[in-house]
Amino acid sequence: MRTRPRNTAVVLVTALLAAAAALTAAAPANAIVGGTALTAGQAPYLVSIGRPSHLCGGTVIGADWILTAAHCVAGTAPAGLRVRAGTLTHASGGVQVGVAEVLPHGSYNPTTIDYDLALLHLAKALPLGSGIATVPLAADGNDPSTGTGKVSGWGATVSGGPLVAAARVVPVPLVGRAKCRTEYGATVITDRMLCAGEDAGGKDACQGDSGGPLVLSGVLVGISSWGRGCGLAGYAGVYARVGALRSWIDTARAGGSPVG
Numbered sequence: 537m538r539t540r541p542r543n544t545a546v547v548l549v550t551a552l553l554a555a556a557a558a559l560t561a562a563a564p565a566n567a568i569v570g571g572t573a574l575t576a577g578q579a580p581y582l583v584s585i586g587r588p589s590h591l592c593g594g595t596v597i598g599a600d601w602i603l604t605a606a607h608c609v610a611g612t613a614p615a616g617l618r619v620r621a622g623t624l625t626h627a628s629g630g631v632q633v634g635v636a637e638v639l640p641h642g643s644y645n646p647t648t649i650d651y652d653l654a655l656l657h658l659a660k661a662l663p664l665g666s667g668i669a670t671v672p673l674a675a676d677g678n679d680p681s682t683g684t685g686k687v688s689g690w691g692a693t694v695s696g697g698p699l700v701a702a703a704r705v706v707p708v709p710l711v712g713r714a715k716c717r718t719e720y721g722a723t724v725i726t727d728r729m730l731c732a733g734e735d736a737g738g739k740d741a742c743q744g745d746s747g748g749p750l751v752l753s754g755v756l757v758g759i760s761s762w763g764r765g766c767g768l769a770g771y772a773g774v775y776a777r778v779g780a781l782r783s784w785i786d787t788a789r790a791g792g793s794p795v796g
Contacts, residue, residue, distance in 0.1 A: 568691055569767035570739035571706030574624055579688045580669035581756075582703060582749060584626035585609070585656070588618050590699055593689040593748025595756055596621060596670050599661040601789055603673075604747035605759050605776060606644035606654040614638050619658060622667040624703050626690045631668070634659040639788050641781065650726050652761040652776040654747075655788050671749065674757045678779030681712040685732055685752040687760060687773070691744030695766040699744045706739045708732040710752070711772040719771050720764070730758045730777040737769035750775045 574582070581596040585604055592608035602619055609617065614635040623630030637657035644651045662668050674680075688705040692698060709732060716731035717724070725731065732750060733740050741748065741760040750758030758775030765771065778785070 568687065568689055568700075568704035568706045568740075568745060569693055569695075569742050571688075571693075571704040574688055574703040574705045576624065576667070579686075579703070579705060579749070579751075580622070580667055581671040582688050583619050583621040584623075584690060585747060586618050586620065586626070587612070587616050590626040590690055590744065592744070592746045593691075593760065594619065594656065595749040595759070596662060596664075596668060597673060597756070597785075598670060598789065599664050600658040602656040602658065603756070603759060603778075603785065604654050604656060605761055606640040606652045607646060607649060607761070608747045609638050609654050609656065610640040610644060610646065612638060614656075614659075617656065619656065621662050625701055626699070626703070627701065631662060631666075633662065641784060648724075648726070649762050649774075651728055651781065653759060653778075653781050653784070655785065671751060671756045672754065673782060673785065674755050674777075674779040676779065676782040678755075678757065678782070679777065680710055680730070680752055680757055680779075682710055683752050684709045685750045685757060687732070687741045687745065687748060687750045687758075687775075689741060689745035689748035689760065691742040691746075691748075692766070693742070695742060697742075706741075708739050708750070708773065709734065716772050716774070720774075725774065728777055728780045729761070730775045731772035732758070732775065733763075733767075733772035735769065737767045737771070740767035740773045742766035
């Protein structure tokens, strides 16, 4: 795996499958590997989530709602979080707002990194239309296995490297779940996960990109979650599958009490 989830903290996890070689931890991802600089307006839904410095990426899905990875924010008090939107740099520019509520998925498992999804309810609405925009969510049940998506963020460009100051983006082909299971193990890749990456490696999300968007044909289909290393040949990046968790997202945003 990225032997860790893809944020900037190291999370140790138990080996998940004896047949899979030393799957010890799901590590947070670094910056985009093999990508190019993001240009203004290219991903107006991308935000930086910090405490207060950059921790993870996130996606604007409503004026006061951000979708990110649960491993980025689970157990974190909302008062310690800040969201910066409308800028290509994670440390300056754009608009910065506080967080009123942190809602990780009720079934999120930090050992298996399953159900790795969380919502942030902002303390103040973002000014949509001023370089900030929402992105449509994948429909309930959506489960793409072909096509090329785009993942963006401020993560490292090599595993273990530093964050980049300006956001980057990289195209990554989707990988079918059956193939991804041959890479990581049949019980490691669940139905709540989506995989994407080049067979030869070289294009991927990395530490610091956790929680960021994987967009396919203008639709948010995945949230950067974990993987083995960054851009390694034979190991796709793993994303929380939005289509598998769409009903939970809708219920949580409606103010209900979603059951994991």
